Amino acid sequence: MLVSTKWLAEYVNTQGLDPKELGEKITRSGIEVDAVIDRSQGMTNVVVGYVKEKVKHPEADKLNICQVDVGEETTQIICGAPNVAVGQKVIVARPGAVLPGGIKIKKAKLRGEESNGMICSLQELGIEGRLVPKAYAEGIYVLPETATPGESALSLLGLEDTILELGLTPNRADALSMLGVAYEVGAILSEDMKYPEVTYNESNEKASDYLNLRVDTIKENPMYVAKIVKNVVVKESPLWLQHRLMAAGVRPHNNVVDVTNYVLMEYGQPLHAFDYDRLETKEIVVRLANEGEKIVTLDDQERTLKSNHLVITNGKEPVAIAGVMGGANSEVHNGTTTVVIESAYFASGSVRQTSKDHNLRSDASARFEKGVDPNRVVLAAERAASLLAELAGGEVLAGSVLVDELDKTPAEVVVSPDFINNRLGMKISLEDMTSILTRLKFDYQAANGFLYIQAPTRRQDIKIEEDIVEEIARMYGYDEIPMTLPVGESKPGGLTSYQAKRRQVRAYLEGAGLYQAITYSLTSKEMSQKFALETAPVTELLMPMSEERSILRQSLIPHLLEAVTYNTARQADTVALYEVGSVFLGETESGLPHEQEHLAAVIAGKWVDHSWQGEKKAVDFFVLKGIVEGLMELLGHSNELTFERTVVDGLHPGRTASIKLAGEEIGLIGQLHPSEQKVRDLKETYVMEMNIAKVLNKEVDALYYAPVSKFPSITRDIALVVDSEKAAGELQAIIQLSGGRLLKGVHLFDLYEGEKMEPGKKSVAFSLTYFDPERTLTDEEVVNAHNKVLKALAEQAGAELRG
The missing domain is CATH 3.50.40.10 (Phenylalanyl-trna Synthetase, Chain B, domain 3)
Known part of the structure; x- marks a missing residue:
């Protein structure tokens, strides 16, 4: 509802009250004022002009040279409006005028002819085109014959006014009229309001x-x-x-x-x-x-x-x-x-x-x-x-x-002052209550400890006792309600361990450069089980909005891929999204869908783009794998995290792995299959999904801090020749199990497959770190530990040292 303060003043006395102050008072009484709009928008030097002459511009078919009387003088103005004509009273912005948007009017030459100002349309004065009368929608606005050249056009047009934009809730339909707002303002200011006079013969x-x-x-x-x-x-x-x-x-x-x-x-x-x-x-x-x-x-x-x-x-x-x-x-x-x-x-x-x-x-x-x-x-x-x-x-x-045949009987509400005070938690006197009801123009009687209130028919939201409580509270002043703390046994609130760790997950992923996405829980039958970590009977809606939103999802990945497609189609060449949300697997004993919280991520495009240094790197499997490893390290599970090659329908067969935690499969990670990428019009795209509930519910050992050792570590690098199908993770596990207590770290740093290797073979290089926190190791100790590793690799994996 847009309320002109000048129009409002015809029904209720607001004299001497600044519109912003009035807006604040209305807001504090319960109706939010979303904006206070100055219709003049800072305009100056805009006057009424009279078009005395009009001739075609010699150098432009669509321009006219007009001689315009602006009161103190007749001046020349170039005008391109199709409806300008001799004898019109028009709006003129003189040189020095300021129009909405900070536009300043200056003397100028248009195609060699001098122009001293501008003849204006209403749109140029900041009035929306949809509100301009159709006759003047495509040209200048013509003022009535009674307008006087030189007088302020802003005053004539009613633009020296302020509008209050009310954000009304559905129950306050009474304020959808000037009289309704006048009743409200009258109650706030303790002023009477008046109806317009109706007289005719x-x-x-x-x-x-x-x-x-x-x-x-x-x-x-x-x-x-x-x-x-x-x-x-x-x-x-x-x-x-x-x-x-x-x-x-x-x-x-x-x-x-x-x-x-x-x-x-x-x-x-x-x-x-x-x-x-x-x-x-x-x-x-x-x-x-x-x-x-x-x-x-x-x-x-x-x-x-x-x-x-x-x-x-x-x-x-x-x-x-x-x-x-x-x-x-x-x-x-x-x-x-x-x-x-x-x-x-x-x-x-x-x-x-x-x-x-x-x-x-x-x-x-x-x-x-x-x-x-x-x-x-x-x-x-x-x-x-x-x-x-x-x-x-x-x-x-x-x-x-x-x-x-309309029943116009006002609603009656009976309420006691004690009821009002108990609901508000304060003490308002009966005198103050009745004063408020009088200001609101509510008829009432006080008898036998009760208020018998006749709610006016304009206030159809007043039906029950609580409605009167609200009226008393807002007119008395919400700021006057005392602040109190609950009394009684209480337990301080806070996040559960699960909630706190879930926040850590979100903060980590956003710190890694991913944006959170929130997608629909409903999907189509075809996509409901695609990429699912585990499947169960699907939950179908009885009355779906559409076939595309008819079944509860069992994986987060499909909708994230839709979001990537949407963004790349709009020239966002790099997209990195994650979502923490529920999937729905079968039914519980109560008949409701069984919810399981999952984490999914999708990345595509460039991961590094440092144009100044000339460095660009595309995302790959290891970028997403590194994000997962960093997340597990944050949550304290890095020692139990492993990846194992797997095959998943819709993912690249050579670039997909299952994510395992302490040997239990909790998720998958991989590249979208090229055929899937083509169908979705995507370039290389990598996805990950895991059962985050299992991760967050898993107990974590207390952190153990050790002092920085005074003794050096010793590093040995080994390059192993193994069958091409042998997984590096398997080799790393053998090294870790056979290395003994001195082996503190294993790091894969190279993979070679080429013409210098036998067919069906590959070279895999690891860096091994040996260390004892209590003393300096001897070469003999390191050699003994290292030989055990090489022996285990040869016996268990058929690995040979590369010459």
């Missing part, structure tokens, strides 16, 4: 003689009011009305339509204007639509109706979709002379369903859906009739055509 003719009304569906439409105004002249609305509508986010059309929109914003009661002559039958019948019945609405869309849609008809065919949008066949146009003003109360559920079925939301439907004030239905119709008489020269026929 009634005709001797009666409205009931011109129109018959029948409502066949009282449940959906318990109240319908029709006012008839004759002899109207359809034209542009006066400037003040147009710019109040634009300030409220509504585009002006003509004086009749603008009046209905103005009253909508003022009272919160939607209205609709019918061309009386286009009704033809001189009858209005409100009924449910016939199944398949059609109507062309004001947006020129043909809509097919269902039997539960409420429509306004002329007794023969629909002329409006009740509460949503009018029909084109009864639209007010330039030749309209007699207008029927509709003001009605439509059931919120009916309007909501119709609006949803047609995917059509309007300012009217938004208010009907939340509920309008039943006591404003007639008042809004009278206000519109008064404005049409004033602004369109209309003659209001006597009386109204009315059907009224």
Whole structure:
């Protein structure tokens, strides 16, 4: 809801209050003010000009040389607007003016001709194009004849104003109108508010003689009011009305339509204007639509109706979709002379369903859906009739055509002051409570220790005792509620060990350069078990949104790959993502899906890209393997971590391994199979997934810190010739088991396969570190330990030292 502070001041006294201060007060009382917008946007030196002459620019077909009277002088301005003409009153930004966006206007020469300023459109003054009247959407804005050259155009256009943008919650539909906001501000400032004056001279003719009304569906439409105004002249609305509508986010059309929109914003009661002559039958019948019945609405869309849609008809065919949008066949146009003003109360559920079925939301439907004030239905119709008489020269026929079976009884809430104070945890006096209720314009009686409160019909959110508690609290001041600590036995909160370690995992992966992704838990049948570490019966939804989101996933990898495809298709050549999330494997005893927390990662593109040093390195298997090793070291499991070659459908057969922890398989790591990469339009992509729950639940030995030794270590390198199929991990395990207590480290540093090797053989080189923390080792001790390693390698793996 956009609230003009100047418009608001007509209903409640806000004199002397800065708009920002007012916005702060409203926010503190429970309605959030999202923004305080200065409509002038710092503009200066923008005045009214009168176009005295216009000739074509000799060097440009689309430019005109205009002589413009700006009050103190007549000056030359070059203008390219197609609708500029002699005799117009226009908006002129003089040299030195500042326009929105910091644009400064200076004297200039355009194609050799001097230009002293700019003739402006409304868009150039910061007004959104969707709000500009259609007649001026493609050119400059023409001011009324009464404008005086040289006077401030900002004042004339109502731009010397401040807008409060309210972020309303669904329960506060009462604040979807200027009067509703005025009630709220009046309560905050302890000021009375006033309704606008409604005065007009009634005709001797009666409205009931011109129109018959029948409502066949009282449940959906318990109240319908029709006012008839004759002899109207359809034209542009006066400037003040147009710019109040634009300030409220509504585009002006003509004086009749603008009046209905103005009253909508003022009272919160939607209205609709019918061309009386286009009704033809001189009858209005409100009924449910016939199944398949059609109507062309004001947006020129043909809509097919269902039997539960409420429509306004002329007794023969629909002329409006009740509460949503009018029909084109009864639209007010330039030749309209007699207008029927509709003001009605439509059931919120009916309007909501119709609006949803047609995917059509309007300012009217938004208010009907939340509920309008039943006591404003007639008042809004009278206000519109008064404005049409004033602004369109209309003659209001006597009386109204009315059907009224609406219960307007206000809701009664009975609550005790003790109940309010107990809920708030404070002591507010009865006098303060009743003062707040008086400011809110809630009728009440205090008797027998209770408050008997009549909630006004404009506040349809007030139904139960807690609603009154909220009203008292917000008007008393949330800041006044004392801060207290709970009393009683308590245990300080904190993260469990599992939660703390999961945070470590996320922090580590983000530190390694991966971004967290959150993907759908639902997938398709084809992808539900792809790359799964283990499979189980899938869990299918009874009513899925689509086939692509019909089954709970059993692996995180497929959706991460979708995210990589999405990013690379948008020229993100390097993508590194991880996700910690649940997979769903079968059912528990309670019948619910069994959830298991997994960690998955996907990397593609470049891992190092130092353009300044000329260094670029693509991701590979060992980058992702190193990330996994670093993670396990962080969690204290590096000594139990091993990798073993494996084959997984969809992954590269020679670059895939299972991840094992203390011999138990917990995950997989590998390159996406080239055929999978081609299908997904990816380059080399590497994936990893592990059962992170097993890792985080595994006990970790306490850290043991040892002092830095004074004694040196000794390193021996060995190059082994083995069969090509022999895994380096197997060789490393043999070395570690046979090396004894002196062997402290084994590191693979080279692999060679080439023409100098026998067919079917390869060379694998390891660096072995021997060390004793208590003394310096002798060569003899190292040789004995080293020979045991070589012997074990020869016997268990058939390895030979490379010559």
